[in-house]
Amino acid sequence: MKTFSRYKNRVLARLATGIPALANRFVAAYKPHESRGEIPWVAPAKPLREAKLALVTTAGIHHSDQPPFNMLDKDGDPSFRELDGDRLFDDFTITHDYYDHADAERDPNIIFPLEPLRELVRSKTLGSLARVHYGFMGHIDGAHIGTLIEKTAREVARRLRADQVDLVLLTPA
Amino acid sequence: MGLIQREIEREGIATVGISIVRDYSEKVQPPRTVALRWPFGHPLGEPGNKAQQRAVLFEALKALYRIREPGTIIDLPFRWKRESYDDYQPPTAEELSPD
Numbered sequence: 001m002k003t004f005s006r007y008k009n010r011v012l013a014r015l016a017t018g019i020p021a022l023a024n025r026f027v028a029a030y031k032p033h034e035s036r037g038e039i040p041w042v043a044p045a046k047p048l049r050e051a052k053l054a055l056v057t058t059a060g061i062h063h064s065d066q067p068p069f070n071m072l073d074k075d076g077d078p079s080f081r082e083l084d085g086d087r088l089f090d091d092f093t094i095t096h097d098y099y100d101h102a103d104a105e106r107d108p109n110i111i112f113p114l115e116p117l118r119e120l121v122r123s124k125t126l127g128s129l130a131r132v133h134y135g136f137m138g139h140i141d142g143a144h145i146g147t148l149i150e151k152t153a154r155e156v157a158r159r160l161r162a163d164q165v166d167l168v169l170l171t172p173a
Numbered sequence: 174m175g176l177i178q179r180e181i182e183r184e185g186i187a188t189v190g191i192s193i194v195r196d197y198s199e200k201v202q203p204p205r206t207v208a209l210r211w212p213f214g215h216p217l218g219e220p221g222n223k224a225q226q227r228a229v230l231f232e233a234l235k236a237l238y239r240i241r242e243p244g245t246i247i248d249l250p251f252r253w254k255r256e257s258y259d260d261y262q263p264p265t266a267e268e269l270s271p272d
Contacts, residue, residue, distance in 0.1 A: 017213045023212070032200045032201055033176060033200070033201060034201070035175070035200070035201050039243035039244045040204060041182060041243040042182060044238055045271065047269060047270035048238070048266075048269035049266065056181065058174045058177070101214050103215060103219070103220045106220040107221055110216065110217045110218055111214065111216060116230045126234075153181070154180050156181070157180045157181045157184035158184060160181060160186055161186060165186055166186065166187070167189075167237060168189075169188070169189055169230075169237075170177065170178050170181075170191070171174075172174045172190070172191065172192065172194075
């Protein structure tokens with residue numbers, strides 16, 4: 001039954017990715033957490049050519065030797081994976097049943113633009129690219145929202161800061 | 174994704190997110206967003222389309238430096254599979270620097 005439920009989600013994901021009207025119905029069904037209060041804000045201190053940038057994604061990409069995200073919990077999985085940019089594209093898996101990731105498997109730059117970023121470093125447009133990045137799986141709901149805000153996202157923020165990252169680009173599924 | 178983005182910004186790191194579902198960004202209110210109306214799974218574009226991926230990346234980085242108002246969402250004009258990026262003009266070094 002659990003395998004069928006995952007299979008059904010992936011079929012729906014493939015349809016939703018290809019048919020905008022269907023995708024809109026899925027989008028309407030998911031109620032995102034509405035933020036309240038002030039929006040956090042810090043201005044970039046350095047020009048891009050001196051800055052260190054890291055990626056954070058919710059597209060569900062991770063190293064094949066890491067545990068997959070939990071797709072059986074309908075409220076999603078708020079955990080993260082540490083991604084080593086030097087070896088990620090050599091051996092990766094995408095665990096995410098809510099979008100069709102065939103194209104991302106063909107060219108992971110479309111969800112995690114490591115190669116375009118390396119080009120920017122080579123051309124001295126970007127100061128440096130962090131080696132360590134972070135991956136989550138999107139589609140988080142219910143009780144896991146609290147975990148995300150208070151624990152896992154906060155932990156990733158701390159690690160990025162400890163790694164002296166100046167800028168972060170986030171990519172969705 | 175926007176919730177994660179807010180936590181990272183709260184830690185003192187400037188962030189920008191790419192969004193395919195503008196409605197989520199409007200509700201979650203991340204600090205800076207560039208939005209595209211593209212299929213799920215393709216925030217930077219089509220597999221192998223380097224010029225496209227580069228253009229989206231540059232627009233996101235430009236937004237990182239040029240957005241002034243927290244919560245701003247910039248709608249990018251790129252149409253899915255109907256755009257040529259040959260004439261795309263990347264931002265200048267000045268546009269990719271703090272004021």
